Amino acid sequence: MLLESKSLEYSHRLVGMEENQVERDVMEYDVVVVGGGPSGLSTAIKLKQLAAEKNAEISVCLIEKGSEIGAHILSGNCFEPRALDELIPDWKEKGAPLNSPATKDVVKFLINENLSFNIPFPSFLMPNFNNHGNYVMSLANLCRWLGTQAENLGVEIFPGFTAADVILENDVVKGILTGEMGISKDGEKKASYQPSMELRAKYTIFAEGCRGHLGKKLIAKYELDKDKDPQHYGIGFKEVWDVPAEVHSEGTVMHTFGWPSKSKAGSYFYHGENNQVYIGLVVPLDYSNPHLSPFDEFQQWKQHKDIRKILESGTRVAYGARALIKGGYQSRPKMTFPGGLIVGDNAGTLVFTKIKGTHTAMKSGMLAAETVFDAVQNNNLDADLESYEEKFDSSWIQTDLYKSRNMTPLLHKYGTWIGGILMAIEQFLFRGRYPFTLTHKTPDYACMKKASECEKIDYPKPDGKISFDKLSSVFLSNTNHEEDQPCHLTLKDSSIPINVNLPTYDEPAQRYCPAGVYEVVEKDGEHKFQINAQNCVHCKTCDIKDPSQNIVWITPEGMGGPNYPNM
Numbered sequence: 001m002l003l004e005s006k007s008l009e010y011s012h013r014l015v016g017m018e019e020n021q022v023e024r025d026v027m028e029y030d031v032v033v034v035g036g037g038p039s040g041l042s043t044a045i046k047l048k049q050l051a052a053e054k055n056a057e058i059s060v061c062l063i064e065k066g067s068e069i070g071a072h073i074l075s076g077n078c079f080e081p082r083a084l085d086e087l088i089p090d091w092k093e094k095g096a097p098l099n100s101p102a103t104k105d106v107v108k109f110l111i112n113e114n115l116s117f118n119i120p121f122p123s124f125l126m127p128n129f130n131n132h133g134n135y136v137m138s139l140a141n142l143c144r145w146l147g148t149q150a151e152n153l154g155v156e157i158f159p160g161f162t163a164a165d166v167i168l169e170n171d172v173v174k175g176i177l178t179g180e181m182g183i184s185k186d187g188e189k190k191a192s193y194q195p196s197m198e199l200r201a202k203y204t205i206f207a208e209g210c211r212g213h214l215g216k217k218l219i220a221k222y223e224l225d226k227d228k229d230p231q232h233y234g235i236g237f238k239e240v241w242d243v244p245a246e247v248h249s250e251g252t253v254m255h256t257f258g259w260p261s262k263s264k265a266g267s268y269f270y271h272g273e274n275n276q277v278y279i280g281l282v283v284p285l286d287y288s289n290p291h292l293s294p295f296d297e298f299q300q301w302k303q304h305k306d307i308r309k310i311l312e313s314g315t316r317v318a319y320g321a322r323a324l325i326k327g328g329y330q331s332r333p334k335m336t337f338p339g340g341l342i343v344g345d346n347a348g349t350l351v352f353t354k355i356k357g358t359h360t361a362m363k364s365g366m367l368a369a370e371t372v373f374d375a376v377q378n379n380n381l382d383a384d385l386e387s388y389e390e391k392f393d394s395s396w397i398q399t400d401l402y403k404s405r406n407m408t409p410l411l412h413k414y415g416t417w418i419g420g421i422l423m424a425i426e427q428f429l430f431r432g433r434y435p436f437t438l439t440h441k442t443p444d445y446a447c448m449k450k451a452s453e454c455e456k457i458d459y460p461k462p463d464g465k466i467s468f469d470k471l472s473s474v475f476l477s478n479t480n481h482e483e484d485q486p487c488h489l490t491l492k493d494s495s496i497p498i499n500v501n502l503p504t505y506d507e508p509a510q511r512y513c514p515a516g517v518y519e520v521v522e523k524d525g526e527h528k529f530q531i532n533a534q535n536c537v538h539c540k541t542c543d544i545k546d547p548s549q550n551i552v553w554i555t556p557e558g559m560g561g562p563n564y565p566n567m
Contacts, residue, residue: 021550025197029059029156030376032175032201034163034214036064037073038139039344039361040207041146046369048153049087058376060155061199064176065162067559069147072538074238074320074567075139075358076268076278078102078131078253082396083362088149095139100273102131103251110259112248114305116513126424128353131253136270136278139358140567157384162555164196166204166214173339175200176214179555184484202381203372204340207365210325211540213554215346221496224333224342230443231348232327232408233544235514237298238280238567243314248275255355257416260300262457263287264411264419267301269310276317276566277310282324282355285444285512285545286412289454293511294541295321296459299467303460311466319468319476320567321514323540326352329405333390336385341368347398353404353423360397367391409438448547451506470516474520474535478563481534481556488556489517489531489542496550497529505547512545537562 031047033040044062051058066072079098084091088542107122107129123130151157164179175198182193206215210233219225254269263283270278281301283294302311306548325348335457337446343349343364350357371388375381392398406426411419462468481488501507502520507529509518513536521528538561543553 004026006435014392018359019369024195026200027061027197028200029061030174030202031058031060031205031372032199033060033207034176035157035207035209035344035346036066036069036147036157036211037207037209037344037361038146038156038358039346039349039365040205041069041143041150041365042083042362043123043205043207043343043365043369044150044155045087045146045428046366047373048150048155050369050373052153054377056377058373061201062150062157063161063163063176064157064159065158065555065558066561067563068144068159070140070144071155071159071563072561073140073143074236074322074564076236076238076270076280076355077135077137077139077271077358078268078356079135079139079142080356080359081133081135083359083405084368087366091154094149096145098135098137099154100136100250100271102134102136102253104249105129105131105250106254108254108256108306110256110304110306112259113303116256116304116306129255134253136251136272138272138566139427140564145258155320160559161215162558163208164555166217167198167200171338173337174203175204175219179558181557183486183557184487187486190484202376203385205365205368205372206340206342206346207344210323210345211543211553212346213543215342218337218340218342219333221439222334222337224337225331228333229327229330229439229441231325231331231333232440233285234282234324234326235294235321235512235539235541236280236282236324237283237295237321237514238278238319239316240318241277241279241311241314241316242567243275243277243310245275247310247313248277259304259418261297261299261416262289262291263294264416265273265297266355267295269307277314279307284322284326284408285541286440286442286447288447288449289457290448290451290505290508290547291454291457291511293385293459295470295473295511295514299462300460302466303488308466316476318467318565318567320475320562320564321537321539321541323544324357325350326408327440328352328408329401334389336388338384341372341385341388343368349401351400351404353407354400360400363395363397364392367395404492406436406438409440412440413438445545445547445549448505448508448545450504470514471535474515474537477515477537478565479535479537480563481536481560483534485557487531487533488560489533489536489550490554492550492552494529496545496548498527501546502527502549503520508548509542509551512541514539514541518542539544
C-alpha cells in the first residue's frame with residue numbers, strides 16, 4: 001500500500017458501520033492539502049519554505065486522485081510566471097519546464113470557414129492579450145516539476161488516493177477521508193478491498209481545481225457564496241499536435257473568436273517547443289440551445305482554413321477536456337471556514353479576460369500557506385483564518401480579478417460581437433477600471449431553453465484527419481477506470497433523464513459531455529439512459545450543466561480517469 005511504503009506512523013481506529021466493524025488507519029499532520037495542481041503544490045511548497053526560514057517544523061501531506069502528479073492536469077497554457085518568480089525565484093536554474101517564451105501575439109476574428117481578419121495591434125488595443133514575458137508550456141509538466149520541488153522540501157505526496165469526504169467535528173473541518181478501494185458495482189467488498197483512511201490535520205486546504213466535489217459541499221455548508229453571483233463555467237478542450245517545422249513558429253500565441261461559435265466561444269492556438277502546437281476551444285456553459293455540442297464546435301473550428309493549413313500535415317497526439325471556472329470577482333466565494341481554506345480554481349481565481357488562472361491559483365496557495373503557517377505556529381487551532389481574506393483582497397490577484405470582472409456579464413448579455421467590443425473598450429480605455437460592476441445572476445444550467453424553442457444544429461461529420469469523433473479522442477486521453485466499481489456519476493433521481501430531460505431538452509448530456517459518457521439508447525422498445533462511466537475524463541461539465549441538476553460527480557476509485565502525458 002502506497003501510504004505504508006512511506007514508513008509513516010499512524011494509529012488505528014475501529015469505526016462502526018452498521019453490523020460491521022472496519023479498521024481504519026488514521027494519519028495526522030499539521031496540514032493536509034487536497035489536490036496536486038498548481039494551487040495545492042504552491043501551498044505545500046510555501047509551507048515548507050516558511051518552516052525552513054523560521055527554523056520550525058511543520059508536517060504537510062498532499063493527496064492527489066490522479067495516478068501521478070500531472071495526470072489530471074490540462075490547460076492551454078500560456079503561463080504568466082509572476083507567482084513562480086515569487087515562489088521559486090531560481091526556477092530557471094532548477095530546470096522548470098518553461099522553454100518557449102511567447103514572442104508574438106495574434107488575435108483573429110473568423111468570419112466563416114474561409115474568411116478571417118486580424119485585429120491590429122492586439123497587445124496595445126487589448127492589453128489582456130499581451131503575452132510579453134509569458135511562456136507557452138505544459139501545465140501538467142510544470143506540476144510534475146513542482147511536485148519534485150515539494151518532495152525535496154519534505155512534503156509527503158500520495159498520488160492515486162481520492163479525497164472522498166470531509167471529517168467534521170462540531171462544524172470544524174478536521175481533515176478528510178480517502179476513498180475506499182476494492183468495492184464492486186453492487187457495493188460488495190472484493191478481495192482487493194481497502195478501507196478508507198482518515199487524514200487528519202490542524203488545517204485542511206482544498207485545492208481540487210474547478211468544481212471540486214468537496215469544495216462544492218463546503219461552499220454550501222458554510223454558505224460561503226452568500227450574496228455572491230452564481231459561479232460561472234466554461235468547458236475547455238485541448239489537443240496537442242506534432243506539426244512540420246515549416247508551419248511551426250515557436251512562441252506564437254494566437255487567439256480567435258467568431259466562426260463557428262454559437263456560444264460566445266473563443267479559441268487558443270499556441271506554438272510550443274519540439275514542433276508541437278497546443279490548440280483548443282473554450283465554450284462558456286451559459287449557452288441556451290440544448291442541441292449545441294461543445295465537442296463538435298471544437299472539431300468544426302479546426303476546419304477553418306487558417307487552422308487547417310497548419311494541422312493538415314500534422315498528427316494529433318493528445319486530447320482532453322476540462323471545465324474551467326470563470327465567474328471571477330463577482331462570483332468568488334468566501335474562501336475560509338473553521339479548520340480550512342479553499343484555494344485556486346476551486347474558488348474561482350481564473351482571470352477570464354486573460355484566459356489565465358495558473359498564476360493566480362499559485363498565489364492564492366502561497367497566501368494560504370502564509371496564513372496557515374502562522375496559525376499552526378501560534379497554536380491558533382479551529383480558527384476561521386479571516387486574515388486570509390485580508391491578504392487576498394490586498395494582493396495582485398484581487399487586482400487582476402477586479403479588472404476582469406465585467407467580461408462574463410458583457411458576453412452573456414450582448415453576445416460575442418457587441419459584448420466583445422464593449423469588453424475591448426473597457427480594457428483599452430479604462431484598463432478594467434470602468435466604474436460599474438455588472439452582474440450575471442442566472443446559473444449556467446438555468447440558461448438552457450427547451451429543445452422545441454431552439455434550432456437543431458447539423459454538425460459536419462469528422463473527416464478523421466483534422467476532425468475526429470469522441471471515442472477516438474478519449475482514447476488519446478489514456479482514460480481508464482476499474483470497471484467493477486460503483487458508478488461515480490450519480491443521479492439524484494434515475495427517472496429524470498428520460499422523463500424530464502429527454503422530452504424537454506432532448507437530453508443534452510448526450511452532447512455537452514466531451515467523452516461520450518451519456519447516451520440515450522432504445523431497449524425493448526423503451527428509451528434508456530446509459531452512463532459509460534469508464535469514458536469519463538473528469539471534466540465535471542455534467543455536474544455543472546445538467547438543466548435538472550440531477551447529476552452529481554463524486555470521486556471514483558483512486559488512479560481512475562485520464563493520464564495526460566503533456567497537457
